[in-house]
Amino acid sequence: MEKIKKILVVEDSPIVSKIVRHVLKGNKSVEAYYAADFAQSRKLYEEHKNELFAALVDLNLPDAPDGEVVDYMLEQKVPTIVLTGSYDDQRREKLLSKGIVDYVIKEGRYSYDYAVNLVGRLSKNQDVKVLVVDDSDTSRNHICELLKRHLYQVVSANNGIEAIKVLLENPDIKLLITDYNMPVMDGFEMVQNIRHKYEKSDLVIIGLSGEGQSNLSAKFIKNGANDFLQKPFCQEEFYCRVTSNVESLELIAQIRDAAHRDHLTGLFNRRYFFEQGEQIYSHAQSAATPLSAVVLDIDYFKSINDTHGHEAGDLVLKQFAEILDEALGRFLVARTGGEEFFALLPGLDCDKASAYIDKVRSIVASTPMDIGESEPVYVSFSAGVTAHLSTTLDDQLNIADEHLYRAKDAGRNLVIGDDAGA
Structure with a gap:
């Protein structure tokens, strides 16, 4: 999740300040501290200097009519975007030579959108x-x-x-x-x-x-x-x-x-899984390093759709995928169809991978799924795990799939790996 950027907005006009607040309200990645004059801006800077990412400042303030606030922010090494009510070439050259990020003429809503979006651009840069x-x-x-x-x-x-x-x-x-x-x-x-x-x-x-x-x-x-x-x-x-x-x-x-993404859950899709998975599999074979494959699906998922409707089923899939992504995001994980998911865990043998997936199973089983009704639902999943590198990735996944069906036959909400009894 993108970290929220804190900025300092220095503006003495209540109307302009109100517009900037409104624009920032629609931007979830930026939060602002507001100052109406130079003195207040210095005070806020000292209080929050370790968290400030950038400053959006008015060029002319009652207690700093000649752009002193701009010089102050630049001295503090704060990326500074200047708001100004007037424009001339001499002022433009002077501002740019000082090292500001940009200047924005206060001409309308688009100007403030531009200034706020520029903060986001700086973050991406x-x-x-x-x-x-x-x-x-x-x-x-x-x-x-x-x-x-x-x-x-x-x-x-x-x-x-x-x-x-x-x-x-x-x-x-x-x-x-x-x-x-x-x-x-x-x-x-x-x-x-x-x-x-x-x-x-x-x-x-x-x-x-x-x-x-x-x-x-x-x-x-x-x-x-x-x-x-x-x-x-x-x-x-x-x-x-x-x-x-x-x-x-x-x-x-x-x-x-x-x-490359599944349209519903945002996880990788089946095609991308196999494109990347073949490379991961080949590397594990040539380097003789461990690689565990996981096939899992949600237990009794059809009953969720039948009881609560397909929209509820989609909500469960999305929340389930969020848990998988949180737990397995450093590995290759994909939704491959319906309630079925695949994962490849390079570097983990079957015992370690099975223990890891079992922890995820415990998290899922104890997490309430919000389906828009008064009472949430709880789901579980069954999984098969194998570290057998045979001829192809498909062969390895077939072994994991066999382990999955053994988990289902044994009562579901289980993780079965290579060393489990036949």
């Missing part, structure tokens, strides 16, 4: 690693600094050869920003090499160049880049391009994940 490639120390350091203001993880390289090495050492890099004209290996050649391994949907590449050739953007994109930006660039355009590309990557990841 902490998990996004970016590689910056440029042979110019000045240019490279400037881009790295811009990215760090938005809380991205940043690594860098001086040329294409070094960049490929860094990329191989950091497979979690999601965005690469590269200059064109570099020694050893230029940006075009590097992008061509990278695209042999990384698709556009796995790694975003943004090309940069200070040269005036009109066809550079087309050449970069034809060679595999996702986007291009001409130097010198406007900071806001830089952030917009970076954010847009990162969010596109996240949307693709969400679509892929949705394709």
Whole structure:
């Protein structure tokens, strides 16, 4: 579950403060402390400085008319988003040069939505690693600094050869920003090499160049880049391009994940289980390491549907899946159909896996399931567990399935493994 981010909102206008409160009310991942002047904001900061993630501050306050609150927050290393009622280029340049995250003109509901959403974007950026490639120390350091203001993880390289090495050492890099004209290996050649391994949907590449050739953007994109930006660039355009590309990557990841999930419970589906399971199984065979397979299903599930209706049955499946995910989330677990679930537990032999699953069984049996009626229902499950690695994953699951049916024949609400009596 995503951790709630605490922010400080400094705003002297009761109307604006009310709007921000309303916007934040619909955002479950952000909570705010509110101050109406500079003095109160300093007091709140001192009280909550260890938990504050960012600040959303008005530029002009009764006791700080010249943006002193902005300077104060930046001195405390708090990512700061500025709210201002007026705009001019000189003020914009001054604010951006100070190192703020962004500024928002107080023009309407969308402006406040944008500011609050930016806090969420900063939170997500902490998990996004970016590689910056440029042979110019000045240019490279400037881009790295811009990215760090938005809380991205940043690594860098001086040329294409070094960049490929860094990329191989950091497979979690999601965005690469590269200059064109570099020694050893230029940006075009590097992008061509990278695209042999990384698709556009796995790694975003943004090309940069200070040269005036009109066809550079087309050449970069034809060679595999996702986007291009001409130097010198406007900071806001830089952030917009970076954010847009990162969010596109996240949307693709969400679509892929949705394709792997069971629509009702959110656990992995049967297809994904076997795609990943075959790899896990092959590794266990080649490395001669333990791997336990589990087949389980909810006892007497049909009677829940018959007695309380299918909507109640769906509620039970969802709550049951939440318990499985909580207990087995570090392993591969999937809903494979109806009330049946599979799990693979690499590293655990049958005794350890059976004991683990039996603890889950005890948790399920003692947990009331809310089905929307006055009285909750209680369910149990039966499971078969095996650590026998035979020829295929299917064969191992068939053995676990046989153990499951023995558990059912023995009275249900049981876990039976390899060493149980035939």
